[in-house]
Amino acid sequence: MELSDANLQTLTEYLKKTLDPDPAIRRPAEKFLESVEGSQNYPLLLLTLLEKSQENVIKVCASVTFKNYIKRNWRIVEDEPNKICESDRIAIKANIVPLMLSSPEQIQKQLSDAISIIGREDFPQKWPDLLTEMVNRFQSGDFHVINGVLRTAHSLFKRYRHEFKSNELWTEIKLVLDAFALPLTNLFKATIELCSTHANDASALKVLFSSLILIAKLFYSLNFQDLPEFFEDNMETWMTNFHTLLTLDNKLLQTDLVSNAIQFLASVCERPHYKHLFEDQNTLTSICEKVIVPNMEFRAADEEAFEDNSEEYIRRDLEGSDIDTRRRAACDLVRGLCKFFEGPVTGIFSGYVNSMLQEYAKNPSVNWKHKDAAIYLVTSLASKAQTQKHGITQANELVNLTEFFVNHIQPDLKSASVNEFPVLKADGIKYIMIFRNQVPKEQLLVSIPLLINHLQAESIVVHTYAAHALERLFTMRGTNNTTLITAAEMAPFVEVLLTNLFKALTLPGSSENEYIMKAIMRSFSLLQESIIPYIPSVITQLTQKLLAVSKNPSKPHFNHYMFESICLSIRVTCKANPDAVGSFEEALFMVFTEILQNDVQEFIPYVFQVMSLLLEMHKNEIPSSYMALFPHLLQPVLWERTGNIPPLVRLLQAYLERGANTIASAAADKIPGLLGVFQKLIASKANDHQGFYLLNSIIEHMPPESVDQYRKQIFILLFQRLQNSKTTKFIKSFLVFINLYCIKYGALALQEIFDSIQPKMFGMVLEKIIIPEIQKVSGQIEKKICAVGITKILTECPPMMDTEYTKLWTPLLQALIGLFELPEDDTIPDEEHFIDIEDTPGYQTAFSQLAFAGKKEHDPVGQMVNNPRIHLAQSLHKLSTACPGRVPSMLSTSLNAEALQYLQGYLQAASVTLL
Secondary structure (H helix, E strand, O other): OOOOHHHHHHHHHHHHHHOOOOHHHHHHHHHHHHHHOOOOOHHHHHHHHHHHOOOHHHHHHHHHHHHHHHHHHOOOOOOOOOOOOHHHHHHHHHHHHHHHHOOOHHHHHHHHHHHHHHHHHHOOOOOOOHHHHHHHHHHHOOHHHHHHHHHHHHHHHHHHHOOOOOHHHHHHHHHHHHHHHHHHHHHHHHHHHHHHHOOOOHHHHHHHHHHHHHHHHHHHHHHOOOOHHHOHHHHHHHHHHHHHHHOOOHHHOOHHHHHHHHHHHHHHHOOHHHHHHHOOHHHHHHHHHHHHHHHHOOOHHHHHHHHHOHHHHHHHHHOOOOOOOHHHHHHHHHHHHHHHHHHHHHHHHHHHHHHHHHHHHHOHHHHHHHHHHHHHHHHHHHEEEEEOOOEEEEEOOOOOHHHHHHHHHHHHHHOOOOOOOHHHHHHHHHHHHHOOOOOOHHHHHHHHHHHHHHOOOOOHHHHHHHHHHHHHHHHOEOHHHOEOOOHHHHHHHHHHHHHHHHHHOOOOOOOOOHHHHHHHHHHHHHHHHHHHHHHHHHHHHHHHHHHHHOOOOOOHHHHHHHHHHHHHHHHHHHHHOHHHHHHHHHHHHHHHHHHHHOOOOOOHHHHHHHHHHHHHHOOOOOOHHHHHHHHHHOOHHHHOOHHHHHHHHHHHHHHHHHHHHHHHHHOHHHHHHHHHHHHHHHOOOOOHHHHHHHHHHHHHHOOHHHHHHHHHHHHHHHHHHHHHOOOHHHHHHHHHHHHHHHHHHOHHHHHHHHHHHOOOHHHHHHHHHHHHHHHHOOOHHHHHHHHHHHHHHHHOOOHHHHOHHHHHHHHHHHHHHHHHHOOOOOOOOHHHOOOOOOOOOOOOOOOOOOHHHOOOOOOOOOOOOOOHHHHHHHHHHHHHHHOOOHHHHHHHHHOOHHHHHHHHHHHHHHOOOOO
């Protein structure tokens, strides 16, 4: 694509169309951009647009499109083409920093994120001058520029908070600190001084405070990995400045600045080498009274978010993305202080909690915020260790959680109206979620009907929290790893639970509420056959919801849990009544057809998984409705999207398992298409295992005569791939395949097809691949297939006994005994470690496995062989009967003593001897 005015105009028009709410206009525009983004100069055209376009909406759209383009394409994936040409990469890095710094803030943020993404891949080795370019801008005196640098540095360095310790990481952080620590400290001091100079200028303070926020975030990131020597000399200065800042009139300070300053104190007080800074009782009391308590309050902004922006409030509160709120920062500071000063801090706050609860009791309708703050203080004090999955796993023993629950939480949830004091209702429900492992089970059982009742609350936050709390309770594990809450204990509540959950989806603002849908899924999983009487109503509502959201899928988690719920409905019902599969097909196929026809990319992988589940419910036949779809599943366009590959392979396997004879007779002309899919998959390092899954099903299920003409070509393709690009993953899959082939067609057929491709190739495969590599095979069924296949080669292949291949007989037997008795060889060459790690290219939807559509593990030799060691012993006995004296002679001359001892154990267990 040339950097021309015509191309800029075309790009402008298509970007405008991507903003259109009408899918008929938007989707073709998105597909056009997808088709051209691999062209040289495409990213430079976007950068030119965001710099020179006269329309602000196009500038913003171009910046977002550019950032997403970088996100998808910048990483270079081994074995994949480079998606951005080198000249574009060089031009982007040369121009993006000055362009970012000269752009308005809205665009600056997008370009800052893009720099961060590029930096993750290229900094410092491939972008060594980035730091120098950024630090030099501190001297500009222009805080728009300075804040742009700080924002970019923050997005670049915040990953240090989450990465595992390593020498490589520390080397990089040291490089950054050498260049950045002193300029950042000087900038911090200068900015604090400017705050004093401009104390009466609100607009200047706003800019300066935004700089201080970013400086605090950077300080936190650069200190996270605990390299104290760089900041230790200045720590008291930093501490004093932040403490002073936080005891000013809170109303003057921006929330972001306060929360980041508190987070700074929280991170410092947890470090043993800074413990002395907090030991003074006056310092501790001052922090508790003047920093923590005022910032625990439910502020006007919180109330506004709770009522008017519930989705964002929930996301921040439940998912922990509220790190930049004052309240969250204050909670973290309480936990940090309790690490070394649990007794004194608990003592200081106990008085505050009692005082707040007394104020609430005087006039609940006016003073409810006092109780809200008290609940938050108790929660912060009591929480010593917490996980998303289990809630609080370690609590402060000085806080009586059950007593507080019974006296102060349950009464709010038992009140007559579910719509009264919604914030306190939400607090109470959240308390149950957080302390579910600390509160006795009998109290949790008392809470369940209260939570079900609150699914009807008008407040989005309250009914969402109720759904989430139920979902968390239903996942709790008791003894023997069974659910703590049982289906029997839930029996009295099944109807009202299901009714209220589905009703909650009709409440304003919750039509695609992922927490409610997840609770529906978890309820189905817990209740199992108890839901069967309600399935006709449930599947109707789920199908209607699926049809509605397929028009414009926008909530990935909601959609995932919806499909999981559909799968559970099918599994639970068809387990009790296999004939019910037809009623599910009748209910779902109309919607599935619409999804496939409208190419709803987000849903197609899910549809294939549900169809696989339904097809597998049929016994040894394929209904005509499925056969009509079969040719369409082989269309190349479907296989271009990586997200489609696993579910499509699974669906084709289901076709082969249930109706290979039908395919062979009614769709024989489609077999080349089926093998074409295999050929495409086998050529990819990322997807070759999927190609083997398909090939194994073809070999196992298709009538031999239907694939006879293709067998040799299949092996040639596999050998070409082995020669050109041999990986451990490919070898493991190849070993399973050739042994499955041996089981299906016989050991002699395997030897003959190898030697028909090239004389003596069978011996080469045994010597170079099977014998040295068999130890790498993993998985019980995979090992069993290999064991049975090798046993056949040893005992049912005449050339192994009377040709040049005979010398390989004992090494092959020894390798087989090693497969049985030695640990798996899981070593992987260094150059292969990152083969499977690849970003989803383009606009493609990543594959999301449905847990409840999972395929049962299939053992192709299950009916033939139970114990492969016994099978080996019996097969060797049979061989020795046919060739008396030969087998003991070969064993005694070349099998090592340890292997021979194992073999004698197999023979003894099988009650056979060798003649």
